[in-house]
Every structure is written in C-alpha cells, then in structure tokens.
Amino acid sequence: MSLPPDPPLHFRLHVFICTNRRPDDNPRGSCAGRGSEALREHLKDAQKRLGLKDVRINSAGCLDRCGHGPVLVIYPEGVWYSFATTADLDEILDAHLVKGGRVPRLMVDDPAKPQ
Template identity: 55%
Template sequence: MSEPVNANSSYFKHHVFFCLNERPADEPRGDCLRHGALDGWAHTKQAVGALKLKGVRINKAGCLDRCEHGPVCVVYPDNVWYNYVDASDLDEIVTEHLQHGRVVERLMIDKQTEA
C-alpha cells in the first residue's frame, strides 16, 4: 500500500508565479504586463539559474487578481505576495527569500496595504 500524501509537502522548495495578465488600456485596476512583468519574470528566472538554486521554479501566470498592486509575484508554499519596481527589487527577493529563506517585508503587498 502506498504512503498517504502529505498535504503540507511541496515538490518545490519555492514556486514563484509572475502575473503576466494584460487588460484593456482603460481598465482602472491596471495590469501587470504593462508594468514590466515579462521582463521581471525573465530577470528572476535568469537570476535563479545563475545562482543554481535547487528546488526553485519560476513560472508565468495569468491574472492573479492583485492588479492594483502590479506588477506582482507570489511565492509558494510560503504564500508571500510581492510588488516589485525594478531588477534590484527582484534580486533582493531572489537572494533574501529564495536563497536564504528571509521574507522581504518592504516588498510584501500585505505589508504595504497595512501601512
């Protein structure tokens, strides 16, 4: 008989999804694609590869429904949502969170909305 599945286990240590959704130009919530999300995804994928981080997967996603905070990415299984402005923000997420396991609180969406 096989072992029971552990619902808390994850195949990847960190699985990062980048919203690449595009909305009509007049959409008041905006969208991530127009705010550089594709470049952000590509930069992060390259940075993770350069560091040879094991157990880290960087994926594209459709709408993650956090449009007003765009561009956004989410790190699972930690359920940490980030807004980023430029490559240096993404580098900080890669080195601090993905490499060393320390959440970058200043870039967390939920922390930004609490302030």
C-alpha cells in the same frame, strides 16, 4: 478516517509572477503593462545563474491583486510581493529564495504595516 500524508514537495519554492495583459485603457491596469514580463525573465535568468534547481518560476494569469502590480506570490508560504525594478527582484531572490527570509518593504500583506 485519517488522510494519507502529502507527497514531498517537487520544488522547495514555487514563484508565480502575474504576466496578465489588459488593454492599456483598462482602469485596473495590468502587471504586463507595468513590465512584469521582462522582470520575470530577469528573475528566471538570475535563478538559473545561481543554480536554484529547487525553485520554480512561472508566469501566471491574473492573480487579482492588480492594485499592487506587478505582483508575485511564493508558495508554499503564500507570501505576496509587489515589485517594480530588477533591484526589487534581486532583493527578493537573495532574501527569500536563497536565505529564506522576507523583504517587508515589498510585501503586499506585511503584518507589520498598518492596514
């Protein structure tokens, strides 16, 4: 028995940004404690300004990559990025969301980096 075909993608790309907040004294830290909420707003504003209607940017709870935080993941590819500044996000926006490329220096799981 074969599976029916998948429906078309509702969004070309779907970005989930961890905005989980833990207490400041938690040893794992949290993405929100590292500024992810304001950085998410920056990325949403830039995406809207560019008219990327086929890209959705969402907040997410803990994505369990706290050691790399703040983090985001882009689907359907499943590419993870660690970012710290609006410049990092602007680079991800241009290279990945607009041009379909990657930003290896910000990738959490860059295959070119030694593990």
